[in-house]
Amino acid sequence: MTHDVVIVGAGLAGLNAAIQLAGKVDVAIVTKVYPSRSHSGAAQGGVAAAVANLESDDTPELHMYDTIKGSDYLGDQDAIEIMVNEAPETVIEMERLGCVFSRDEEGRIAQRAFGGHSRKRSCYAADRTGHSLLHALFEQSMKHDANLTVYSEYFLLSLIYKEGVARGVVMMNILTGDIEVIRAKAVLFATGGYGRAFEITSNAFANTGDGIVAAYRQGIPLQDMECVQFHPTGLYGVGILVSEAARGEGGYLLNGKGERFMEKYAPSKMELAPRDIVSRSEQTEINEGRGINGENYVHIDLRHLGRETILERLPQIRQLGIDFLGIDCIEEPLPIQPTAHYSMGGIPVNHDCQVVVDQSGTPARGFFSAGECACVSVHGANRLGTNSLLEALVFGKRAGKAILKYVQSAEFEDVNENEEIANARKSLDDLLSSASTESANEIRTSLKETMMWKCGVFRDKEKLEQALETVLELSARYKNIRIADKGKVFNTELQEALELGNLLEFSEVIVRGALAREESRGAHFRTDFPKRDDEQWMKHTLAYKGPDGSLQFKYKPVIITRYQPEERKY
Amino acid sequence: MKARFLISRFDLQLDTTPRLQEYSVDVPKGSTVLECLNIIKWTQDGTLTFRMSCRSAICGSCAMRLNGHAKLACKTQLSDVLIDGAVTVEPLGNFKVIKDLVVDMEPFWASLKRVKPWLKPDESVEYERERLQSIEGYKKIEDASTCILCASCYSDCNVLSVDERFLGPATLAKAQRFVYDSRDCDAEERLEYLGGANGVWDCTHCAECSTRCPTDAKPLERITELKAASMAHRIHGNNGARHVLAFRESIPGKYPGTGGGMINENYIPLRSVGIFNISGLLDLIPVGLRMFMRGKQPPMMPHYIKKFPEIRKMFSRFKEYLK
Numbered sequence: 001m002t003h004d005v006v007i008v009g010a011g012l013a014g015l016n017a018a019i020q021l022a023g024k025v026d027v028a029i030v031t032k033v034y035p036s037r038s039h040s041g042a043a044q045g046g047v048a049a050a051v052a053n054l055e056s057d058d059t060p061e062l063h064m065y066d067t068i069k070g071s072d073y074l075g076d077q078d079a080i081e082i083m084v085n086e087a088p089e090t091v092i093e094m095e096r097l098g099c100v101f102s103r104d105e106e107g108r109i110a111q112r113a114f115g116g117h118s119r120k121r122s123c124y125a126a127d128r129t130g131h132s133l134l135h136a137l138f139e140q141s142m143k144h145d146a147n148l149t150v151y152s153e154y155f156l157l158s159l160i161y162k163e164g165v166a167r168g169v170v171m172m173n174i175l176t177g178d179i180e181v182i183r184a185k186a187v188l189f190a191t192g193g194y195g196r197a198f199e200i201t202s203n204a205f206a207n208t209g210d211g212i213v214a215a216y217r218q219g220i221p222l223q224d225m226e227c228v229q230f231h232p233t234g235l236y237g238v239g240i241l242v243s244e245a246a247r248g249e250g251g252y253l254l255n256g257k258g259e260r261f262m263e264k265y266a267p268s269k270m271e272l273a274p275r276d277i278v279s280r281s282e283q284t285e286i287n288e289g290r291g292i293n294g295e296n297y298v299h300i301d302l303r304h305l306g307r308e309t310i311l312e313r314l315p316q317i318r319q320l321g322i323d324f325l326g327i328d329c330i331e332e333p334l335p336i337q338p339t340a341h342y343s344m345g346g347i348p349v350n351h352d353c354q355v356v357v358d359q360s361g362t363p364a365r366g367f368f369s370a371g372e373c374a375c376v377s378v379h380g381a382n383r384l385g386t387n388s389l390l391e392a393l394v395f396g397k398r399a400g401k402a403i404l405k406y407v408q409s410a411e412f413e414d415v416n417e418n419e420e421i422a423n424a425r426k427s428l429d430d431l432l433s434s435a436s437t438e439s440a441n442e443i444r445t446s447l448k449e450t451m452m453w454k455c456g457v458f459r460d461k462e463k464l465e466q467a468l469e470t471v472l473e474l475s476a477r478y479k480n481i482r483i484a485d486k487g488k489v490f491n492t493e494l495q496e497a498l499e500l501g502n503l504l505e506f507s508e509v510i511v512r513g514a515l516a517r518e519e520s521r522g523a524h525f526r527t528d529f530p531k532r533d534d535e536q537w538m539k540h541t542l543a544y545k546g547p548d549g550s551l552q553f554k555y556k557p558v559i560i561t562r563y564q565p566e567e568r569k570y
Numbered sequence: 571m572k573a574r575f576l577i578s579r580f581d582l583q584l585d586t587t588p589r590l591q592e593y594s595v596d597v598p599k600g601s602t603v604l605e606c607l608n609i610i611k612w613t614q615d616g617t618l619t620f621r622m623s624c625r626s627a628i629c630g631s632c633a634m635r636l637n638g639h640a641k642l643a644c645k646t647q648l649s650d651v652l653i654d655g656a657v658t659v660e661p662l663g664n665f666k667v668i669k670d671l672v673v674d675m676e677p678f679w680a681s682l683k684r685v686k687p688w689l690k691p692d693e694s695v696e697y698e699r700e701r702l703q704s705i706e707g708y709k710k711i712e713d714a715s716t717c718i719l720c721a722s723c724y725s726d727c728n729v730l731s732v733d734e735r736f737l738g739p740a741t742l743a744k745a746q747r748f749v750y751d752s753r754d755c756d757a758e759e760r761l762e763y764l765g766g767a768n769g770v771w772d773c774t775h776c777a778e779c780s781t782r783c784p785t786d787a788k789p790l791e792r793i794t795e796l797k798a799a800s801m802a803h804r805i806h807g808n809n810g811a812r813h814v815l816a817f818r819e820s821i822p823g824k825y826p827g828t829g830g831g832m833i834n835e836n837y838i839p840l841r842s843v844g845i846f847n848i849s850g851l852l853d854l855i856p857v858g859l860r861m862f863m864r865g866k867q868p869p870m871m872p873h874y875i876k877k878f879p880e881i882r883k884m885f886s887r888f889k890e891y892l893k
Binding site (some may be wrong): 033034036038041042091095096097100101103106107126128131135142143156205206241303316319320323324441483487489491492509522562 | 626669691704716
């Protein structure tokens, strides 16, 4: 099969790129779930833009400063400037496309407060903003049905990338089990985050970093993978997200003694300090025995907001508490704990979302990436709430436009389809015919526990070295896993095994990156190096997979334009 | 806690019809059905196949039938569906099964596309900013906008089980979202289509869709709103709308032989099909004959109720509503 452009991933970034291209070039989307199932839809609280509906003095400049400070100065300021400047028109464009937004008294898009933002600039649709945006774009994709081929339920196996040029993708048709190749002049990866490697996570089962690993295996570097955000309010035990909007609307965090403990850690912002700070504060309370009844959780208390506010602005959160924990937050506080949430790291790209392969920004021809799987880097070491939907929309659109330009002068490059298919077939057959007895479930469980508790909210050399040892041992065992389902049709056991391979591959990159970065910055916190070290570490990590499988690090400087680093206090 | 799962298994290559397989599982207290299915898949039988993704009731992947009715496995507590320590798990109804709990969703997506589910705004107006919409305007589309396209409603729809051409509840809920959107200017054309064959008037109000819906989308309510909009726009050129008009004319008595607060059952079918619709009228003959043979034909001249103030009140309110 041949398409001018193939986009892998149908969340906000992938779909927004696709609708820029539909009707102008031959474009295809490959997605392992139906587009409306993409995890963008789980985002709850809002999308940031200085549209200044609620606070008239808000500006993109303020948004820029908040984002840089939130990133703990690891964000590239030129990229951030692009994002915040394009934010208002991007959100307004979504409204004009038909996205359903909550409204203020004057009929404009409603806004609310969010952590780390100095103004109330989160544009929202109740507590299902991601859902509302995703469905608006899904609707647009149906409008462009005739000009947009969607390969739903196709699993990405590999990127075809030779001599610095992306030439297409190899994928498995989940329904038939067949391996198929799409040749393309340009490939866009918009495959989302990698939070599934952690025991407590807000991420969907689908968030296994497939695109990130496919790029990495072709020698493309991965940037800042050690920066993983833990969201402060995951439902206890399951990690399902309780939106930051719960605190934006005025919710309190309480420890076992009933104290609003954020007083100690961020006296001016309290519960609305950035996520890394709130998560560490919670974990400190828990570690020091001040969890609820000394257990591994604290409370978020919404009762004082009143029934009406909860029903109108946080209806989904209330329902999640009822369905998953049997607790109605109108009556009782919800037990919560930090949950792996967002992947700041990913495939390094320039402002046009073209993948760059080295420190000097050399672009990979025909290869683009946008959204959570990319690292442009607008979030640095810690993302502010509501900036993720924004990034996906802004850079998805930019990717679409850049690709449109790129393919005008690009050609289809040679691909040996038979060889690609044979290689992929062989590796699947090897997995399927493995006579060994290693359990994928045991390996996955062990990996997730290790990543959570040894490479999680608090890290140190000793724990990280243990984590590395475990990850390497599990990777060795993975080669001998047993797959009971030998069938071709809808073999989800095989798919889960392939996804586990991806989890193991990028987990090593996270752990080694965290070991190397001997400082604390944003979401990466080393108890043995508790201070930020701008002299040594004001730089981005680039992790390369060598031909022999070994991992090498290079580093590139952070782009600073307008705001010099300063101490981060809230 | 021990629980038994009777799970429908089907493999195109091995089976001609689905079979129930029993699994016995020790599950932690507070488990959802999806968590239990994963325990089975990961520790007992890797071949068990189902869809899932977000596990927080927003992506719509894991809808399946539990004890015969569609639910999201991820948001259903096992304890809520256990009957004598067991639960039956089957794929969604009204779909072709591919494998175990996985069904062929294509007809569902195809149905959705039939109603052109995207905003058709007035393109002639240039806007600098967002289009304004009142809070009341937002409220009219909020419920429909919560639909996650899980197809639970489609699974349990009684009309779809006898007529697969019916647009189906989720699609109609999606259509309501645009007909009622103050920013859309295509309501008239949309309603013409929705009022036609396989549209809103084919719904039999069994309410299964709204009962199964895991969100506030509640398709039956949306369908009712579409019917109201259809009548308000005076889109009367279809059997459904004529049927409504026939009731309105029959009860208060607009024509000879009608009125008196009673439904004239001879008049209604004729009016619904259309007095000049010869082939439609001919279609009624066999039904009429069968009713006659079984002694079920309504009286030629209806009885009159002397006083029917309640019915009068209803109709005067109805008239006001139509204004």
